Amino acid sequence: MITSFKALSDSVANAGKRKILVAANATDEHTLLSIVRAVKAGFVEAFLVGNAAEIEPVEGLKSEFIHIIDVADKTAAAEKAVAMVRGGEADILMKGLMNTDVLLKAVLNKERGILQAGNVLSHVGVLEIPKYHKLLFFTDAAVIPSPTLEQRTAQIKYAVRAAKSFGIAQPKIALLHASEKPSPKIQYTQDYLAILEMHRSGEFGDVVIDAPLDMSLSIDPESVEIKGVATPVNGDADILVFPNIESANCFYKAMTHFAEAKMAGILQGTDKPVILMSRSETAESKFYSIAMACL
Amino acid sequence: MITSFKALSDSVANAGKRKILVAANATDEHTLLSIVRAVKAGFVEAFLVGNAAEIEPVEGLKSEFIHIIDVADKTAAAEKAVAMVRGGEADILMKGLMNTDVLLKAVLNKERGILQAGNVLSHVGVLEIPKYHKLLFFTDAAVIPSPTLEQRTAQIKYAVRAAKSFGIAQPKIALLHASEKPSPKIQYTQDYLAILEMHRSGEFGDVVIDAPLDMSLSIDPESVEIKGVATPVNGDADILVFPNIESANCFYKAMTHFAEAKMAGILQGTDKPVILMSRSETAESKFYSIAMACL
Numbered sequence: 001m002i003t004s005f006k007a008l009s010d011s012v013a014n015a016g017k018r019k020i021l022v023a024a025n026a027t028d029e030h031t032l033l034s035i036v037r038a039v040k041a042g043f044v045e046a047f048l049v050g051n052a053a054e055i056e057p058v059e060g061l062k063s064e065f066i067h068i069i070d071v072a073d074k075t076a077a078a079e080k081a082v083a084m085v086r087g088g089e090a091d092i093l094m095k096g097l098m099n100t101d102v103l104l105k106a107v108l109n110k111e112r113g114i115l116q117a118g119n120v121l122s123h124v125g126v127l128e129i130p131k132y133h134k135l136l137f138f139t140d141a142a143v144i145p146s147p148t149l150e151q152r153t154a155q156i157k158y159a160v161r162a163a164k165s166f167g168i169a170q171p172k173i174a175l176l177h178a179s180e181k182p183s184p185k186i187q188y189t190q191d192y193l194a195i196l197e198m199h200r201s202g203e204f205g206d207v208v209i210d211a212p213l214d215m216s217l218s219i220d221p222e223s224v225e226i227k228g229v230a231t232p233v234n235g236d237a238d239i240l241v242f243p244n245i246e247s248a249n250c251f252y253k254a255m256t257h258f259a260e261a262k263m264a265g266i267l268q269g270t271d272k273p274v275i276l277m278s279r280s281e282t283a284e285s286k287f288y289s290i291a292m293a294c295l
Numbered sequence: 296m297i298t299s300f301k302a303l304s305d306s307v308a309n310a311g312k313r314k315i316l317v318a319a320n321a322t323d324e325h326t327l328l329s330i331v332r333a334v335k336a337g338f339v340e341a342f343l344v345g346n347a348a349e350i351e352p353v354e355g356l357k358s359e360f361i362h363i364i365d366v367a368d369k370t371a372a373a374e375k376a377v378a379m380v381r382g383g384e385a386d387i388l389m390k391g392l393m394n395t396d397v398l399l400k401a402v403l404n405k406e407r408g409i410l411q412a413g414n415v416l417s418h419v420g421v422l423e424i425p426k427y428h429k430l431l432f433f434t435d436a437a438v439i440p441s442p443t444l445e446q447r448t449a450q451i452k453y454a455v456r457a458a459k460s461f462g463i464a465q466p467k468i469a470l471l472h473a474s475e476k477p478s479p480k481i482q483y484t485q486d487y488l489a490i491l492e493m494h495r496s497g498e499f500g501d502v503v504i505d506a507p508l509d510m511s512l513s514i515d516p517e518s519v520e521i522k523g524v525a526t527p528v529n530g531d532a533d534i535l536v537f538p539n540i541e542s543a544n545c546f547y548k549a550m551t552h553f554a555e556a557k558m559a560g561i562l563q564g565t566d567k568p569v570i571l572m573s574r575s576e577t578a579e580s581k582f583y584s585i586a587m588a589c590l
Binding site: 129131132141142145176177178179183185186214215216219220222223226227242243244245246247248249250251253254255257258259260261278279280 | 424426427436437440471472473474478480481509510511514515517518521522537538539540541542543544545546548549550552553554555556573574575
């Protein structure tokens with residue numbers, strides 16, 4: 001079982017196989033450093049599709065495993081990168097210095113994109129928090145503003161798949177709310193009850209799910225004891241499912257700034273994993289995201 | 296200016312005046328310890344209205360400034376405590392061991408409660424986060440699930456009043472979202488734009504407001520620089536206004552568990568401050584909340 005980011009990168013490095021990563025306009029330092037590090041660690045061969053003249057001269061770029069394809073226009077670079085994934089020439093797509101919208105448009109294109117019709121596109125993140133005893137998966141901080149029941153079902157399945165790829169046999173999933181009481185006036189808490197029902201009929205496989213739970217009951221056994229709430233998650237969650245994008249987004253950004261947390265994350269629902277990180281994310285976060293996509 | 300919880304309790308202790316606190320069924324250790332500490336610090340005289348037989352025997356309860364009024368029934372204790380505030384016999388109301396609903400029902404009672412008709416009831420919290428350079432106010436983690444424009448306007452005014460009572464001359468306020476871009480599909484981001492308009496016409500007095508901002512742009516100057524976003528809050532927020540109760544609630548609970556943050560908080564909109572904390576909050580959080588209510 002992978003319980004830290006160090007173990008994650010060691011695991012993919014030890015697998016001894018390079019996946020092909022294509023980066024759309026990776027000209028900025030953070031993205032380039034993360035790619036160079038993944039190449040050096042031996043788990044990636046990279047194609048940098050973008051404006052070659054604007055590539056920051058970071059150390060380690062000259063490598064037999066790094067190839068530059070000069071495409072000056074960002075939209076064209078996004079389309080070319082997506083085409084390489086679609087055509088089977090690349091295993092992982094990564095966003096460089098361009099607006100998210102530009103890359104997503106190419107990803108979602110009905111004829112030339114990499115999202116199959118009917119698939120839900122969503123984001124799964126992982127945090128390594130010094131004060132938590134294991135990695136903590138969370139969804140969705142980046143794509144779906146206010147998930148429908150169908151979208152949330154897909155989010156849970158993606159997060160479970162990610163957790164299982166880390167070797168977590170029976171992930172514990174907390175569907176978050178401000179308290180442990182569902183409210184008839186708050187739609188997502190009603191959807192949670194439907195998800196519990198689906199779970200009882202086996203929809204999510206070998207997992208533990210409880211809902212609604214507040215943050216304390218999800219990640220702190222002492223709070224469970226003090227409040228006297230019976231919950232199978234028992235303050236030991238592997239996966240946090242947030243009600244909406246704003247609660248997830250505020251959470252992980254607060255964690256990285258205030259709790260010394262490190263973050264990795266990938267998009268799911270696409271034919272191959274997509275790494276789509278904010279410009280302000282560290283090279284380290286981007287490196288671990290590449291490792292996560294290689295699992 | 297008060298920039299830490301130590302400075303907060305010193306400030307109210309040094310004022311040399313005891314406020315009258317009435318606690319509804321304060322029988323549990325955390326609540327009792329917080330009251331004893333506030334009494335010892337010299338800023339509170341307390342009336343414990345509740346089931347006297349169930350009071351945990353914590354040290355320091357025998358004091359000329361602590362009075363026990365035996366009311367075995369929780370609903371009756373809540374009503375008696377509220378009546379004391381309404382009648383001018385107490386300055387601060389505090390919840391002990393009882394369901395929030397029971398106390399709120401007494402607070403909100405139209406004939407005998409302490410919320411004037413038309414007033415918005417909301418919660419203002421304060422965090423002391425080791426990795427932030429000052430106290431951070433936030434609203435609303437406890438009362439209003441999904442604020443209307445009118446409710447949010449009230450929340451901002453309450454938070455500004457709280458910040459100014461700490462000596463912050465011109466509070467910087469961030470209205471949070473998952474990014475810095477308003478969306479026509481997300482109502483609260485549209486309300487934010489209306490609030491900016493109200494701010495320009497002077498509605499909130501001498502404050503700085505920007506919206507929408509994500510967490511990073513609100514509290515991290517480096518993210519502001521990397522993203523190149525022009526924002527008057529500039530990563531130096533005093534007040535975080537959250538889109539909804541779940542985002543605020545998940546945030547502060549994650550902060551106290553993972554970022555070693557300490558928390559204080561009071562309800563506003565009532566005739567007098569109300570301290571309404573979860574059973575699992577520490578005695579320290581409850582103590583600082585009493586200090587905050589005494590400002």
